[in-house]
Amino acid sequence: MKTSSQLSPSNSFKSLPRATTSSxxxxxxxxxRPIDYLEDYGKKFGDFIVLGNSETPFVYVNHPEAIQQIFTAKPEVFETGRGNGILRYLLGENSILLLDGVSHRQQRKLLMPPFHGERLQTYSNVIYQITQEILQEWKIGQSLLIRSEMQKITLRVILQVVFGLEKGKRYDELQKLLTILLDSISSPLSSSLLFFSFLQKDLGKWSPWGRFLHLKSQVDQLxxxxxxxRRSTGNLSGEDILTLLMCATDEAGEPMTVAQLKYQLMTLLVAGHETTASALTWAIYWIHYQQNIEEKLRLDLPKLDNNKFLEQVTNLPYLEAICQETLRIYPITLSTFPRILKEPLEIMGYEFPAKTVLMPxxxxVHHREDIYPQSYQFKPERFLEKQFSPYEYLPFGGGNRYCIGNGLAMLEMKIVLATILSQLKLKLINPRPLKPIRRGLTVAPPTNLKIKIVS
Ligand code: HEM
Known part of the structure; x- marks a missing residue:
């Protein structure tokens, strides 16, 4: 990766065609219409979609080579936290998503260990037990909204894994308030609150923004x-992530402050359950929308040994391929976090000036026909036949902002799907082709998607 001082003559990004629609x-x-938005621009402009003015261009990047150059550039070349400013009100200004430089690196170092290695495997049983708990509530013949069921599972998982919270008043309150808080900004209309600052007016608890702030402060208090x-009782013996974070210290030997802990907990709660719930809803949709997928997956399930169920489901290649294809065809975030250039950078022969906002x-990328032929078809086999590079397949982003929870999300998807399918037979009510719709800053399946429990 070259910076401007080392550049051989390159094309200015200004030679790229630019979209002129008003911001x-x-x-x-x-x-x-988030999907049409990207597809229309993708067809018209190809590998780089240049929007905005020429001083501070905003560029969607759709070529794997360009994405490789972005993900492998020195992190100091970019500011990402500022680009995530839209999340300030939801997560708090010191959330890892809003940090850059040394403070970002430090928080990442503290947050990563609980999501990796052996530690991660210890969450399998929690995920399995919670799925069982939800399945106990399901009755044969009943129709259910898939998303709300999946969200119950993923929220309970994150509350237990992150807080080690056992059921009780605070657990119930957090579960209820977080759901209401996130629902208050999830429909396409209410998501506008996040995108347009002129709508962010606190006109009291009954106004949309006032209600959001009120709910957020209730969650903060909890x-x-x-x-x-935990601090006052000195109860730091649990194996949950909050305990680990409370015991951890940074390079200077300092523990995290209450405020830092609160920001990161909120981040993990929000980033960790809505995304996974959407992914699981899509997976259930695809498995039942295309019958051959369910049949093929079911061939693997009876082979599972009860005593080694959790170990074995995480190693089923076809199940893994279903999860990967689910996150390919309709990724939960349409692009990674924005990378704002602090200095000029050459990418695939084009020089982009400082202040350019780059959006892989x-x-x-997941719908490039040269990488994924028949990209609109759900074909898990593509992941069994070929290995894709991290610049061709990037549902969890990449580089120094690569998703911390990717391992937990994949583990959760596999265990929840295998647990449900090995006990019940489901059927989609009104099977039909679907496209993602906006849900806050992500995209997701429509909330009214229903399944029937057949047997
Ligand atoms: C299917 C589920 C998930 C998807 C699709 C997803 C996707 C992403 C993406 C695209 C990014 C931005 C990466 C970039 O800009 O390069 C990200 C960052 C992040 N994710 Fe996830 N995520 C998921 C689940 C989770 C879970 C379960 C957790 C934690 C409990 C989590 C925590 C985070 C955090 C903390 C970051 C910020 C990393 C940083 O700024 O350094 N995510 N995720």
Whole structure:
């Protein structure tokens, strides 16, 4: 990767065609028709979609080579935290998503260990037990909204894995309030609150923004109460992530403050359950929408040994391929976090100036016909036949911002799917082709998607 001082003559990005639609209209389309928005631009502009003015261009990047150059550039070349400013009100200004430089690196170092290696495997049993708990509530013949069921599972998993919270008043309250808080900004219309700052007016609890802020402060209070209670009782013997974070120290030997803990907990709660719930909903949809997928997957399930169920489900190649294809065809985030250039950078022969906002576009890369032939078809086999590079397959982003929870999300998907399918037979009500719709800053299956429990 070359920076401008070492560049051989390159083309200015200005030689690339540029979209001229007004920023307001673009945002409206991004909110209400996100997939058409990207596909229309992708068809028209190809590998680089240049938007905005020439001083501060905003560029979707859809070529794996360009994405490789971005993911492998020195992290100091970019500011990412500032680009995530839209999340400030939800996660708090010191959430890892809003940090850069040394503080980002330090928080990442503290947050990564609980999500990796042997530690990760210890969550398998929690995921399995919670799925069983939800399945106990399901009755044969009943129709269910898949998303809300999946969200119950993923929220309970994250509450237990992150807080080690056993059922009780605070657990119930957090579960209820987080669901209401995230629902308050999830429909395409209410998501506009996040995209347009002029809508962010606190006109009291009954106004949309006022309600959001009120709910957020209630969640904050619960988080702080939990942290302070642990501190005061000295109860730091649990195996949950909050305990690990409370015991961890940075390079200077300093523990995290209550405020830092609160920001990171909120981040893990939000980033960790909505995304996985959407992925699971899609997976259930695809498995039942295309009958051959269910049949093929079911061939593997009876072979599972009860005593080694959790170990074996995480090693089923076809199940893994279903999860990968689910996250390919309709990735949960259409692009990675924005990378704002602090200095000029050459990418595939084009020089982009400082202040350019670069957005590796997960959705458009995942639909490149040269990498994924018949990209609109759900074909898990492609992941059994070929290994894709991290610049061709990037549902969890990449580089120094690569998703911390990718291992937990994949583990959860596999265990939940295998547990449900090995006990029940489901059927989609009104099977039909679907496209993702906006859900806050992500995209997701429609919330009214239903299944029937057949047997
Ligand atoms: C299917 C589920 C998930 C998807 C699709 C997903 C996707 C992503 C993506 C695309 C990024 C941005 C990466 C970039 O800009 O290069 C990200 C970052 C992040 N994710 Fe996830 N994620 C998922 C689950 C989780 C879970 C379960 C957790 C934790 C409990 C989590 C925690 C995070 C955090 C903390 C970051 C910020 C990393 C940083 O700024 O350094 N995610 N995720």
């Amino acid at each position: 307001f209209l673009r945002r409206l389309k991004l909110i209400f 988080l702080i109460a939990e942290i302070e209670e 576009c997960v959705y458009l």
